[in-house]
Amino acid sequence: MANILLRRALIDAIRVPAGTRASSELAKIGNREWVGYGYNGQPNYVDRPDFPIPAVRFRPDTPDIKVLREKEKGDWRKLTLEEKKALYRASFCQTFAEFQAPTxxxxxxxxxxxxxxxxxxxxxxxxxxxxxSPLPESFDEDAQKAQLKRMLDLKVNPVDGLSSKWDYENNRWK
CATH class of the missing domain: 1.20.5 (Single alpha-helices involved in coiled-coils or other helix-helix interfaces)
Structure with missing residues (x-):
């Protein structure tokens, strides 16, 4: 029980309170905005295809980006392509094509x-x-043939073994 309470207390100490995130002014992590839940609810940035919206913006707000953020609240057709790219790069490190490309x-x-x-x-x-050490002499082919001949001469295991398959009258395998 104490372990569960300790774990819960640590998680609560690490997390930003829910009311902070829900307020009209977004929570700040350092000098970056907390803009979403992310993939685990923690204030971290990672490019993942299964969770395309990270919890915090990639770059902190600079005066130039703040001006562009005010401008983006209006008509997007008035933004130039460079301004749109600057806004995108302020929020994200890479595009889908960039982070899914083979490395x-x-x-x-x-x-x-x-x-x-x-x-x-x-x-x-x-x-x-x-x-x-080198292999013993019994591994030579001649030694193995001599051992087989000796086993046949001694009639080793004549009922169902090796000698049972040898024809002693014709000196060949059955």
Whole structure:
């Protein structure tokens, strides 16, 4: 119970009171306006396609932007294209096309993955050459054939094993 109360007190201390946001004069975060809920209700800016309106404006209000904000309350046809772009850039860092464009980050990730894979192969080859002992003689093909012949001569597991599949009269596999 105490944990829930502590968590609630911390959340309430961090958040701006709801009445502040609902007042006619918008709340300020530093020197930037709080203009919406955002994606989690906190006063932060992030460009996200699933929540296109961030909680705070990207840039603080400068005297030039304040003049443009007063001008935007009137007829938008009287604004020039540069003024509209300046208003947009004051509120947003990037356009949808800019923040959804591929960054090419995958190239670096792929490069590092291939570098690490190459390094691990070189380490394995070095271990195989300098650390591991050579394979025993029983891994040679001639030794394996001799072992198979000996197992057949001794009739190892004659009921359902290897010797059951050998034809001893004709000296060949059944």
């Amino acid at each position: 090419g980050e995958w190239k670096g990730v792929l490069g590092w993955a291939l570098t690490i894979a190459s390094l691990s192969i070189w380490i394995y080859m070095g271990m195989k050459l300098f650390v591991y």
